[in-house]
Ligand SMILES: NC(=O)C1=CN([C@@H]2O[C@H](COP(=O)(O)OP(=O)(O)OC[C@H]3O[C@@H](n4cnc5c(N)ncnc54)[C@H](O)[C@@H]3O)[C@@H](O)[C@H]2O)C=CC1
């Protein structure tokens with residue numbers, strides 16, 4: 615199969631979908647890889663390294679996108695929709711529940727849209743999201759701590775406090791991968807950490823992991839309001855796979871946060887869980903102020919630490935991409951039920967229920983199409 619690796623064009627997106635080691639793996643299996651010039655530079659991989667690994671370097675995005683399968687990191691931006699064609703296999707993060715225009719473009723062009731974030735194992739975990747959630751969760755507490763500094767718009771709190779001065783309060787809503795990693799770093803900084811989740815089993819697991827070093831709280835509007843009110847730093851980390859994120863933190867709750875508090879809504883890629891998070895921000899202009907509270911809503915947080923993130927991402931994506939390349943997408947997803955869950959669009963239909971629900975579009979069962 616011919617595989618294209620475009621250069622990412624989102625703001626400060628320095629990750630790349632394949633490393634030179636991945637090129638070697640595909641070449642050994644008899645495939646051809648076309649890497650757009652300078653696609654790997656942000657992650658520390660030069661065109662020379664890709665060439666040595668056996669890739670062809672392409673000079674334009676158009677040529678890169680004309681291959682049978684395109685592997686990317688972030689969802690395509692509008693200027694990339696023109697490259698879509700019928701039957702193209704697109705393997706990348708898609709986040710379609712928050713992307714009505716992209717969903718329409720994939721359907722109109724009959725693209726085989728396979729989303730990293732909905733590939734799902736039998737235990738419910740999301741193997742192609744996990745490493746980036748680990749990165750974003752760890753970053754969320756680091757970033758929140760920075761924006762609590764006075765010069766960055768925050769209330770001037772050191773999360774760990776000092777002897778004789780109280781520690782800062784961090785609330786993490788959603789105790790999955792992002793939430794757990796955010797909690798680890800916040801605890802490491804010395805903060806007083808509360809994790810809110812809807813699942814009693816997950817709260818039990820968190821209690822087993824962290825013991826009495828954190829507070830666990832059941833998710834309901836009253837508890838969330840209480841936790842938000844006393845938070846110096848609030849981190850949004852809820853996910854309902856494939857679906858638009860529920861708005862669990864209302865504008866009224868945000869108004870109750872003291873001036874200079876900070877919100878990092880990591881779930882922004884699925885629309886965000888905070889009502890006042892009404893826009894996606896970028897690494898260039900990461901925050902805005904609403905009701906005196908610093909809001910951070912960057913949808914590609916791991917793009918800021920591309921070396922770690924590219925290696926973490928490709929560790930998990932390449933084995934699945936290899937199945938698609940070796941067998942063709944139909945046999946690959948018929949043989950692998952986990953990968954099958956990744957198909958969000960096929961033959962001009964939405965084939966993932968939560969995405970169809972998010973946009974009130976007809977849902978087509980994959981069994982009718984494959
Ligand atoms: N902004 C960025 O750069 C990045 C964003 N993300 C996003 O972060 C979000 C979280 O991802 P993961 O932690 O991997 O998901 P996860 O599936 O591991 O965890 C989600 C947690 O939310 C909990 N939850 C569901 N409904 C809830 C409710 N009503 N109240 C409280 N908790 C609830 C679940 O029980 C689960 O523990 C996703 O939207 C993901 O795409 C991930 C990586 C990078």
Ligand SMILES: CC(=O)C(=O)O
Nearest residue numbers: 746883913914915916
């Ligand atoms: C998961 C995601 O949105 C990211 O890594 O950018």
